[in-house]
Amino acid sequence: MSRLLPLFGFLLLVALFGFGIWWNTGHDPHDIASPLIDQPAPAFALPVLGEPERMVDKASLLGKPYLLNVFASWCIECVHEHPILMTRAKELGVPLIGFNYKDEPADATAWLAKHGNPFDTIVADRDGRAGIDFGVYAAPETFLIDAKGVIRYKRIGPITPDVLDNEIRPAIAALVKDAP
Amino acid sequence: MIPELGQFALVLALLLAIAQGVLPIVGAWRGNAALMAVARPAAAGQGVFVFASMAILIYAFLSFDFSVAYVADNSNLALPWYYRVTAVWGAHEGSMLLWVTILNVWSVALAALSRHLPQPFVARVLGVLGLIGVGFIAFILFTSNPFMRELPMPVDGGDLNPVLQDPGMTFHPPVLYMGYVGFSVAFAFSIAALLGGEMEQAWVRWARPWTNVAWAFLTLGIVAGSWWAYAELGWGGWWFWDPVENASFMPWLVGVALIHAQAVTEKRGSLPAWTVLLSLFAFSLSLLGTFLVRSGVLTSVHAFASDPRRGLYILGFLVIVIGGSLLLYAIRAPKVATGKPFAPLSRETGIMIANLLFTTAAAMVLLGTLFPLIGDALNLGRVSVGPPYFGFLFVLLMAPAVLLLPFGPYLRWGHAEGRQLTSMALRASVAAVICAIVAAFFVRGHLRAIAGVAGAVWVGAGTLAYVIKRWREMPRGRRYPAEMAGMLVAHAGVAIFLIGVMLSESLSIERDVRLAPGTSASIGGYDFRFDGVAETEGPNWRADEGTVTILRDGAPVGTMHPQKRTYSRGQVQTESAIDAGLFRDIYVALGEPMDANDVQGAWALRLYHKPFVRWIWLGGLFMMAGGFFAAAERRFRAKKAAAAVATGTEPKASLA
Numbered sequence: 001m002s003r004l005l006p007l008f009g010f011l012l013l014v015a016l017f018g019f020g021i022w023w024n025t026g027h028d029p030h031d032i033a034s035p036l037i038d039q040p041a042p043a044f045a046l047p048v049l050g051e052p053e054r055m056v057d058k059a060s061l062l063g064k065p066y067l068l069n070v071f072a073s074w075c076i077e078c079v080h081e082h083p084i085l086m087t088r089a090k091e092l093g094v095p096l097i098g099f100n101y102k103d104e105p106a107d108a109t110a111w112l113a114k115h116g117n118p119f120d121t122i123v124a125d126r127d128g129r130a131g132i133d134f135g136v137y138a139a140p141e142t143f144l145i146d147a148k149g150v151i152r153y154k155r156i157g158p159i160t161p162d163v164l165d166n167e168i169r170p171a172i173a174a175l176v177k178d179a180p
Numbered sequence: 181m182i183p184e185l186g187q188f189a190l191v192l193a194l195l196l197a198i199a200q201g202v203l204p205i206v207g208a209w210r211g212n213a214a215l216m217a218v219a220r221p222a223a224a225g226q227g228v229f230v231f232a233s234m235a236i237l238i239y240a241f242l243s244f245d246f247s248v249a250y251v252a253d254n255s256n257l258a259l260p261w262y263y264r265v266t267a268v269w270g271a272h273e274g275s276m277l278l279w280v281t282i283l284n285v286w287s288v289a290l291a292a293l294s295r296h297l298p299q300p301f302v303a304r305v306l307g308v309l310g311l312i313g314v315g316f317i318a319f320i321l322f323t324s325n326p327f328m329r330e331l332p333m334p335v336d337g338g339d340l341n342p343v344l345q346d347p348g349m350t351f352h353p354p355v356l357y358m359g360y361v362g363f364s365v366a367f368a369f370s371i372a373a374l375l376g377g378e379m380e381q382a383w384v385r386w387a388r389p390w391t392n393v394a395w396a397f398l399t400l401g402i403v404a405g406s407w408w409a410y411a412e413l414g415w416g417g418w419w420f421w422d423p424v425e426n427a428s429f430m431p432w433l434v435g436v437a438l439i440h441a442q443a444v445t446e447k448r449g450s451l452p453a454w455t456v457l458l459s460l461f462a463f464s465l466s467l468l469g470t471f472l473v474r475s476g477v478l479t480s481v482h483a484f485a486s487d488p489r490r491g492l493y494i495l496g497f498l499v500i501v502i503g504g505s506l507l508l509y510a511i512r513a514p515k516v517a518t519g520k521p522f523a524p525l526s527r528e529t530g531i532m533i534a535n536l537l538f539t540t541a542a543a544m545v546l547l548g549t550l551f552p553l554i555g556d557a558l559n560l561g562r563v564s565v566g567p568p569y570f571g572f573l574f575v576l577l578m579a580p581a582v583l584l585l586p587f588g589p590y591l592r593w594g595h596a597e598g599r600q601l602t603s604m605a606l607r608a609s610v611a612a613v614i615c616a617i618v619a620a621f622f623v624r625g626h627l628r629a630i631a632g633v634a635g636a637v638w639v640g641a642g643t644l645a646y647v648i649k650r651w652r653e654m655p656r657g658r659r660y661p662a663e664m665a666g667m668l669v670a671h672a673g674v675a676i677f678l679i680g681v682m683l684s685e686s687l688s689i690e691r692d693v694r695l696a697p698g699t700s701a702s703i704g705g706y707d708f709r710f711d712g713v714a715e716t717e718g719p720n721w722r723a724d725e726g727t728v729t730i731l732r733d734g735a736p737v738g739t740m741h742p743q744k745r746t747y748s749r750g751q752v753q754t755e756s757a758i759d760a761g762l763f764r765d766i767y768v769a770l771g772e773p774m775d776a777n778d779v780q781g782a783w784a785l786r787l788y789h790k791p792f793v794r795w796i797w798l799g800g801l802f803m804m805a806g807g808f809f810a811a812a813e814r815r816f817r818a819k820k821a822a823a824a825v826a827t828g829t830e831p832k833a834s835l836a
Binding site (some may be wrong): 001007010011013014016017018019020021023026030031079080083137161 | 191334338391460461468471491492495498499502503506507509510513550553554556557569688751754
């Protein structure tokens, strides 16, 4: 009987590991469900980065879906995410709007000059008020907003090639399917 | 075309591994010599194709073949060639291929160096290694193919994680794998012995050199990993109780127990079932480590790839290999003879106590590593145990081991006499107390440092006393056989390691300072003068490089150049500058400029003065050397005739 003890101990471990795998597939550490999913995006009106007199608001972006990417020059993870935006954003087929969060315009411009600018338009949320409405708590974050201005997907943390292929693309594809 | 050849070679290797895993075992069972004879050629063939596959992956990296997704993800045009080789095992797919490659290094070595062993035994051992190969090659082919193409081909690739761009990383993974994959050999020997039912002591003698070499490699791998963490992560620490570190440390601890238990079983015939169980545990923990790192069940700074499919596959594989072997143990082990009886005061008892301490320590590390998972399972919320848990329990378990260690060589097999023990203990403890009192004056009341000196001197003096005793009592040429020399060197390593840990942990000074060019700060009797920051460039990075002049009593003793590198993909990485010395390290890490727009101005710097920190790794290297020395013991290179007598044909042959 005592010869079987190691085996039983091991089976307990296996049960624990099986549970671990099951738990991890259900719980992505980055996946903190946003109460904003399927809610209308908050209304905002923000100046364009580098052109403070030109304003972009929620209404002006209605009509087609877009990705809103929260970034900042002070954000370390953004640097990791940036190459993917640079190389892969074009193929998504939706505009990529930069949301420059709590940043000095000069720093942001310098950062973009250094790392490249993948964005179609960049709005500057210098004091972070619009960010609060969006529930931003750590850059980078990415929102997919549909043609009616409803948030359909949210990513907290950097976009990796996996996230792009397995989450963002399907989410965009689903929008196209839903569209009349 | 060439990468496809790599994949094709892997498929062929899989087929040969199946042949190697099935035919010889069936042959040994049926007594069919022709089937048993398949083992060696199949192992050689599998080796050739796996090595070819590895060579092709390396070639793909060296030739910038970005059409291979794995190459494109982990290297780019600016990456120097030596880091492109490192990149081969810088991520999941390649490191699994490295695993299989090393498994084949061991199988081929075993096939070549086992001529003196009886054929059915070799057939079973190689068969078990073949089956392990099947599991891993299939894993690579079905879930983690490094030769997957990416079309259209990107113009340039991504980057190897900059923390891995360090010379230490080039050889740390292969050496570490040499260690924990090497335990597969001891595992295979045990399985073969269980299958064969001929639980003679002989198999343990054959297994011992392999186990010692594997353990020595594992020691070196862990030392290299610790050194890398110290030099590269920029926190000045050398061990973090991180899940991935623990994954390599658990097999090491069980390995320590195993090499000692093997000695008992080989020489005295005692504890054979325990030795078998430990060999199963050592390799099981190696596999478990692979599972923990690769499945993403535990998140860690090291866990660069995770995928539930891979996790499930490895878990299934674990169930078959570990579950199967433990079941086999439960069925077959009772047949084992109980060996020679021994007195309560004997070397057997000493080794048994040490064995219990080391296996308990391994279990403690396992529990701590899995604790976050247990927390999830029992719905306790997000919990994890950190260095305080490990630090406290590990010291608690190892303190008795340190106290017992010097007695080891003095304890006689079977029945020891107390007289010699007390005289040794008296001398060593007097030495320890004197050194502790002297040390107390230097370290100004740091209790841990004093305890460290006392412990190290206790172990060192006890070991030295035995060296002297052998020198006096034995005739020239028979004083230190390789096995004993190995033991003594490894035990001396423990003393050196103790000095390193206890002194550097309690006497290190760390200071965060803000320095403008020309100003200086002082710690540990050294002045650090900051001479400003200049830009510099490497093959795939540019950096702000600080110049710090170290002065002692006003006279410069060295210049250090800590860097803050920005790699071509934008990742930032600090390169600390280390002025190494036998008695102290000076360590400078560059923080941030005080004003981002004025890199010529003041910077935040972190300065460390770490006495004796190098002894930690030096002690590890001594332990490693001990493992290699012991493996060279002449007795292990038994002649064919002697080995044949020792096995099944004459089951009661004496081996004393």
